[in-house]
Amino acid sequence: MRHAPLKTLAALTLAAGFGGFAATAIREGLEAPAQAEPRAAAAVPVMGALPTAVDGQPMPSLAPMLEKVTPAVVSVHTKQRVRIRNPFADDPMFRRLFPQVPQERINQSLGSGVIVDAAKGLVLTNHHVIEGADEVSVTLSDGRTFPAQFVGSDPDTDVALMRISADKLTALPLANSDQMRVGDFVVAVGNPFGFSQTVTSGIVSAVGRSGLPGLGFQNFIQTDASINPGNSGGALVNLRGELVGINTATFNPQGSRAGDIGLGFAIPANLAGNVMRQLASTGEVRRGTLGMETQTVDDALAKGLGLESTRGAVVTRVFPNSAAAAAGVRVGDVVLSANGQRMDSREALHNFEGLQAVGSDIALELRRDKAPLTLKATLREQPRAYDGVVLDPRLTGATFAELPERLRQAGLDGVLVSAVARGSRAAQNGLQKDDVVLAATSGEFSDLGGFRASFSQSPQRLVLRVLRGNSRGDLQMQ
Template sequence: MKLFRRLLSVLFIIPALSLAHVPVTSNGQVIASLAPMLAKVTPTVVNVAVEKVLPPSALNPFAPKSLQSKAPVKALAVGSGVIFDAKHGLIVTNAHVVQNQKLMIVTLKDGRHYRAKLVGKDNGFDIAIIRIDAKNLQALPFGDSDQLKVGNFVAAIGSPFGLTQTVTSGVISALNRSRPQLEGYQSFIQTDAPINPGNSGGALVNMQGQLIGINTAIITPIDANIGIGFSIPSDMVHSVIEQLLKYGKVKRGMLGVIAQDITPELADAMNLKTTKGTLISTVMAGSPAKTAGLLSQDIINKINGKPIRSAAQLRNTLGLMRPGTEIHLSIIRHHDTKEMTATIGDPKKFKPPHVNAFLAGMRLQKFSQLEGDGSRLNGVLVTDLTDTSTGALSGLTFGDVITQADGKPVTSVDTLVHLASKAKNELLIKVYRGTNAVFLVLQP
């Protein structure tokens, strides 16, 4: 059963119990009530109702085309958002909340309703900006998510199951979390503050009433919270917002390495003295990493003085840097610490010209497997892909089987290459991930 549930609301109610947390200040004094802090914060958190237009196949992706509806499917989803610029009516939310949006209605705490317009979004970081034309708004200040520690008390505010202005509290359970079942860039704050469907785009705040994260996902075998929720760190959110407002999109940089987390088993096998940092498994030929002198089995310990704790954090850090940026690296090579500089490159310019832009950075092979019901699953298996490839940024992961491209069957790698070569701005593919089928749009 799929463990991850995106948090768009489905309107039903599940009774739930959660452990109460008693927050304390940094000097150990108990905070008698969160009410004074929340009185300032809750007016900045809004409800976002979205009317979506989905493809006809969304009702039943497994049904034959002849039995599928011909008309687009309309759906209503409910999420949350946070006002970060009161003067200009700017609200940050999740990109998946506003995906396929036709109409967006924002409801403020005081009951006012406004139509919202999409300003910009980035699916890779799952961040979107929407705007409302309203006065007398209040903005939530950003906190420093880099200063967070496991055990810090937090509060989550949003619209779970469409229930606006719901507040839950808990602690930070872990930092720099990444989960393979979720798409895009990952380096999440993990919290046990109850987060439920409809909280997507809502605020995670510290005890000072500052935004430290945008709530985005939960791990659960059901459609409700079991105490494992994820938020996008505020520092990452702020960086994405800056690029969307200034450039209209996030222009990602690349170093040209494939990196992995250092597990205790890997450290033992490779005789490493630490599990901190991230291990470089591959340095791509002609990449900025190669030019800088990085080698396979180097451990990236810091970038610009900031500790790197995981491969996901490395990917996020590099992905938020624009091409041409010079960075300072602290690495460990054969147990010795070395300092070096590198210049961030442009992934699009780095791609070999003979490689199709939709498929660049991916390794593929023909796939055919007999299913339990006697049918045969034919397609192309994704055996590897780089973090900055079009496929990875669009949600493809290792082990996915591509069965359709542009609505046509994919029976071999050559077939996929041919269909991709005919595509212009985007390529719609159908992918089998385990026993589930999903549709993804590849956009170079």
Template sequence: MSVWKHRLIATSFALTMGISSIAHAALPIAVNGDELPSLAPVLETVTPAVVSISVSGTKVSNQQIPEVFRYFFGPEGSPNGAGPQERPFQGLGSGVIIDANKGYVITNSHVIAEADEIIVSLNDGREYEAKVLGSDKETDIALVQIDAKDLHEVKFADSDQLRVGDFVVAIGNPFGLGQTVTSGIVSALGRSGLNIEKLENFIQTDAAINSGNSGGALINLRGELIGINTAIIAPGGGNIGIGFAIPSNMVQNLSEQIVEFGEIRRGVLGVMGGELNSELAEAFGIDSQNGAFVNEVMPDSAASEAGIQAGDIIVSVNAKKVNSFSELRAKIGTMGAGKTVQIGIMRDGKRQTLEVTLKRGDEQNVKAKVMHPALEGALLSAADKEPGVLVSKIERGSPADQNGLEEGDIIVGVNKTDVANLAELRSLFETEPNILALKIKRGDSYLYRILR
């Protein structure tokens, strides 16, 4: 008998009994000899692998001190009156054990950010101090480790197999209440453009997710991990049925890189592009409007070496459909450098598959004009021993030269956002701000150059 028939029979039974009768009668545990449907058997195997995480630490902030009060703070303040202030903080979140033998726990990067102490609390009451193995701010994923025995783990599911309408269950620690379970469905797939993270390819769900659920598990009805809960849209501060989770395939790729290298070695395809719309689809004689349109292929990139061309439409990665450029960027950006992937493209109305070996994003020399016209004439590469992007070469008289860039400059920020590598710089340029203020380290000094 189907789950829906079970529910219909149970509902009909309750209605025919009447409200007053139900108050005095035991509800049935079975209908026609079959047990009533329940998520309890699945949850009994999964909930021991979902943990609560509490963090504490101090944050340093520079606060402007009004002139009239500076006397009370002594002469050590900076000339503009900004004094570093250490403020203690505490936070709560959730996590998921993905390797019981090694004690690996996956959570959100923002849950453990700047924490001096991380305490993982198991469902059975045990508590352990955790150490951070690695994290990735661009996807909001972190991996920590505890030294404990008799742990339970959750197996990864293939998130590319999800469909809108699939039943899901969210498990976490909302508002510090302790482990809480909610259920719902997959509301949408491939959500991006929310400006929550830099690489966005979210699963959207109506399963209730609230503050403290961050880093918790989103599972299917087989008890497999399909996502890590990360964010909600909550105009009033509470759940309104719009929650987001990072797909398990992305999580698995990133955690494997952290385990192997202790860091994320992000793969880069080397294309610039945008979403495929109806006008482009008609112009290129394509019926579908799903895919990533390639505007430009970067020289000496993985894409150019594999034969991808401007005007191609990327429709799949490893035989899995790609619906948008944002989805392509998120999938490629969470695969490791050196990985070989099968890229499906549409060219001249015909389907082709190309084999591409991804390059590491911070090891490429990139002609800066592909990022912004005002940088034409500059060659960019990874800074050697510090975060940032090195200006390794400048053509005299070029736009980059005229905008005041010099060979040896290190770009460390754009507007108010820090930049650690080429991938981050490219991502910021793709937001297309009207004015770009590059923060540059030149020798021991810092300066800004404005690009228009």
């Protein structure tokens, strides 16, 4: 396998991954007694007090609402055992001289979660909060701690579901997040920097926000309520105390150490609720797909297709027996909107598809031969993986899955090798788990559906262009 350096992907720094943050140094600083030289007593100025009422009306307060909300917001503690790679660990003499050298370490992290079903003990959080954890526990606002049982998670929307066995739980009702408007007041509750039950407030700055690098399928609520490390998985609520979103990320070009700058993002409650119901029912998420490949319209395509503006996604392939084929979509059609939402690029359409459930009805606004056209499609299930033997005998033993959205957001196209059976034909050909197949002599593709379609006719010589770690190379399948 020949290797070549992988080009560095330039991207703005995204302050996500709030699950792991230790606040020990901050606490020590706050607990340290202040020391100062004694000085003579000085007259204390009389300070004015805030009024208790204005024009006869009591001053508004969030306290009554928060008294009902905060018991439903929990601290999520995770532990992960990481084996320490010591080059001398297998040397008997080294082990005899240094018997106390640890063979593994425990990584601990802290995030937030929201109780959404008190009777069943269901807790929503972010996937990145519990990713890779060997042990997860949940601490309630009253101080009780319980081990958490993993129900399921969806990395592509960063939603995870856990279950705890406890009584006297408080759950938050889910609001209809589609009704959120820019300017609505919201409150964020979580555990930033390890300080539990911290409340910040602000407004909805934007809805339907996408385009953040490295965060999978995106339809975020943007808020200026302060969201910091440790807030991940916590609640974003409206003034009625209803859950409108799951706090997920902040955006800061200068990194997380620069502090909060008022750009926080939350997963809408409608999206989180849909994922939650699927995870609670089957432990996995099923997604719909149109079953076609597209390309972003550029200046040259816009001129050639006679479009008034440079936007949209032109259809380059329609898969047989797909939702797009059944709806009558053709190669050369330009998708301008879906269900009334502008589709300015291929990425926007892909993001839209990834957020739709199987069986969803989609109204596509197209341009065909310079004329407007509207088609209705019903999304069909997107396959989660293919066994290599189904595609080509030379791939026997390998399993191919859709590329994680975080890699797509980093600019990659292709499919992921999710498993390779030991001793299989694929393994003998050099294919390894977690390889990313970028191209193949079977034909062009950008995702799992395209990869499957490229094998409609088996190529005489099968070569895969593979990304492994930071290196690329070609593997010939025998």
